[in-house]
Amino acid sequence: MFPSNFFKIGFIIAFLMTGQSVSGWAHTPSSFRQAVLRYAHRSAEGVLSGKTPKAPKILGLKGKWTVELKVFRAGKLAAEGGASVSDTLAKAIGDATAQAFDEKPDAGIPEPLKGTRFFITLSGAAGVRSGIIEYKGKALEAVGDVAAARVLTPGVIKKTIALQKNYLLAVMHPEYHGFYKKYDARTDRAEKRLRTIYTASSLFTLLKIQDYDRDRKVLKLINPITDFLSFMQVKEGENEGAFHYSLDPDTGAKEQKFVVGTASKTIFTLLELYKRTGEGRYFDSAVGAGKWLLKRVDEEGRVSPIVKLKEGKWVENRKFSFLYSGQVLSAISRLYGVTHNAALKETAGRVAARIRAQAEKDGFFAGDDFRPPNTISTSWAALSMLDYWYISQDPVYADAVFKCADQILLQQKKDPADLLTYGRFDTFYSSGNGWINEVMVEVYKLCSAQGRGSCGDYLDSILRTTRWLVQNVYTDANTFHLPNPEKARGGAIRNDLEENVRTDAVCHGVNSLVGVLQIAGRSAKLSAPELSWEDYRYQILG
Numbered sequence: 001m002f003p004s005n006f007f008k009i010g011f012i013i014a015f016l017m018t019g020q021s022v023s024g025w026a027h028t029p030s031s032f033r034q035a036v037l038r039y040a041h042r043s044a045e046g047v048l049s050g051k052t053p054k055a056p057k058i059l060g061l062k063g064k065w066t067v068e069l070k071v072f073r074a075g076k077l078a079a080e081g082g083a084s085v086s087d088t089l090a091k092a093i094g095d096a097t098a099q100a101f102d103e104k105p106d107a108g109i110p111e112p113l114k115g116t117r118f119f120i121t122l123s124g125a126a127g128v129r130s131g132i133i134e135y136k137g138k139a140l141e142a143v144g145d146v147a148a149a150r151v152l153t154p155g156v157i158k159k160t161i162a163l164q165k166n167y168l169l170a171v172m173h174p175e176y177h178g179f180y181k182k183y184d185a186r187t188d189r190a191e192k193r194l195r196t197i198y199t200a201s202s203l204f205t206l207l208k209i210q211d212y213d214r215d216r217k218v219l220k221l222i223n224p225i226t227d228f229l230s231f232m233q234v235k236e237g238e239n240e241g242a243f244h245y246s247l248d249p250d251t252g253a254k255e256q257k258f259v260v261g262t263a264s265k266t267i268f269t270l271l272e273l274y275k276r277t278g279e280g281r282y283f284d285s286a287v288g289a290g291k292w293l294l295k296r297v298d299e300e301g302r303v304s305p306i307v308k309l310k311e312g313k314w315v316e317n318r319k320f321s322f323l324y325s326g327q328v329l330s331a332i333s334r335l336y337g338v339t340h341n342a343a344l345k346e347t348a349g350r351v352a353a354r355i356r357a358q359a360e361k362d363g364f365f366a367g368d369d370f371r372p373p374n375t376i377s378t379s380w381a382a383l384s385m386l387d388y389w390y391i392s393q394d395p396v397y398a399d400a401v402f403k404c405a406d407q408i409l410l411q412q413k414k415d416p417a418d419l420l421t422y423g424r425f426d427t428f429y430s431s432g433n434g435w436i437n438e439v440m441v442e443v444y445k446l447c448s449a450q451g452r453g454s455c456g457d458y459l460d461s462i463l464r465t466t467r468w469l470v471q472n473v474y475t476d477a478n479t480f481h482l483p484n485p486e487k488a489r490g491g492a493i494r495n496d497l498e499e500n501v502r503t504d505a506v507c508h509g510v511n512s513l514v515g516v517l518q519i520a521g522r523s524a525k526l527s528a529p530e531l532s533w534e535d536y537r538y539q540i541l542g
Contacts, residue, residue, distance in 0.1 A: 029141070039055060040069060060088050065085055066092065069096045069120050070119045071116050075481060079100040093120075119132070133147055135477045146477075151526075152524070157516060160470050164506050167491050169217065178225075180195065193246045196246065207276065222273070243262045243266055264289075264331035266286075293328050294332070294344070302320065303351065322368050327384070328351060355385060356385060359400060359404060364406075366381045378404050379404070381404050423465045428497075429502075434492065437508070437509070464526065490506070492509050
């Protein structure tokens with residue numbers, strides 16, 4: 001991806017780079033982009049044919065221009081060129097195109113422009129850069145190197161869910177039906193190890209999608225995926241009930257490492273399966289995992305998150321983590337809601353008290369032994385105390401949930417003029433933003449149920465994040481620079497610097513999108529319109 005400060009949305013350049021009057025110019029930013037793309041193509045054809053095309057008047061703007069052109073074919077850079085001139089924009093485009101195709105006139109094939117897609121960046125004296133992505137002959141507004149998402153609607157959300165569902169189904173291991181953690185879209189390489197937590201999370205997400213979009217393919221895969229989860233659960237010994245962290249599919253060897261987060265997130269999925277089917281095997285597996293979790297909590301509510309085999313000995317990690325402690329609290333609270341086992345509620349109370357005390361100490365913007373104060377830790381504090389509130393009905397925990405949520409809201413980027421960041425939080429990653437959005441949906445539900453007055457703030461935040469998540473999904477429009485667009489399609493883009501997809505990012509994003517449709521329905525809309533040329537000119541001139 002390109003650096004986060006590489007582009008600023010809005011075609012400031014169309015006026016800033018010229019001192020001349022543009023009164024009467026009826027063009028829009030969209031038509032301006034289209035003119036730039038069309039002339040770049042004509043200039044490339046002119047370089048190859050030896051004929052110089054005539055430039056449209058809109059590109060006769062004079063100023064100090066810099067134009068960069070990259071031409072992609074099948075995910076590979078076929079040609080590139082750049083030019084900086086104190087002349088017209090058309091001259092800069094022509095020079096950049098000439099450099100690209102003069103250095104490599106045939107671009108490697110007899111028809112050098114066939115099957116290519118142009119990516120163009122423009123900047124002028126003000127140093128503001130704007131980008132254009134070519135897609136099916138259209139000049140799309142670029143945000144970094146993805147197509148801008150200025151309009152959010154229920155239809156857009158549903159299309160994104162469908163794309164991401166297909167991504168999950170495509171990356172599932174054909175034999176074990178497990179899921180890996182990460183796919184590197186830049187190199188077209190995926191991790192081999194299959195991880196229990198990402199398998200459980202993927203199934204959880206597929207079940208959520210099934211709630212509103214029945215798919216026979218998914219129904220047929222539930223048993224094979226749950227078979228993998230069962231295969232990874234320890235059946236006897238001191239770690240009975242826990243789940244092996246990962247599996248090497250080449251050797252069949254299970255990793256001798258057990259993490260409370262793996263057991264907790266798998267409990268989430270098992271309880272969803274039990275709720276839908278009533279099958280005792282899911283209940284029994286969840287209860288077994290819950291028993292192991294109880295052994296990971298001490299009398300003061302401190303969670304020991306990891307135990308692994310090292311040099312023949314079991315080694316534990318006892319660092320405090322809101323993420324791990326929150327996962328445990330949520331899991332045993334949800335499990336108590338089904339089993340009504342007193343030991344689960346008593347243990348949950350100890351963990352909840354510790355989480356709340358630490359969160360309050362941090363001013364409800366939480367940090368721990370793993371991370372300084374941040375929205376991810378705070379969101380886990382919020383969700384886990386929310387889950388505990390459901391079984392305790394203690395108002396002190398509901399209040400703590402909203403105090404955490406309000407701190408999270410303060411970390412959101414809210415400037416619609418900067419589409420690259422608009423809607424995300426202090427984390428740059430799609431996995432973190434998807435997770436926070438998933439949590440905020442649950443916070444909104446509780447807020448509405450209690451009739452609190454600030455619920456609209458949560459919904460507004462959710463819609464902003466949803467727009468950002470939708471924008472940061474690989475689609476046909478923004479995979480022009482990847483070697484395997486089909487495999488990347490539907491994956492959640494890691495961030496604007498990394499071209500990889502984490503499976504949990506897809507899961508959290510989709511869970512939140514499904515939640516948005518549930519809480520907002522037809523009102524799940526947001527618009528970040530481009531300024532009209534007249535408004536923009538007024539803004540610049542004052």
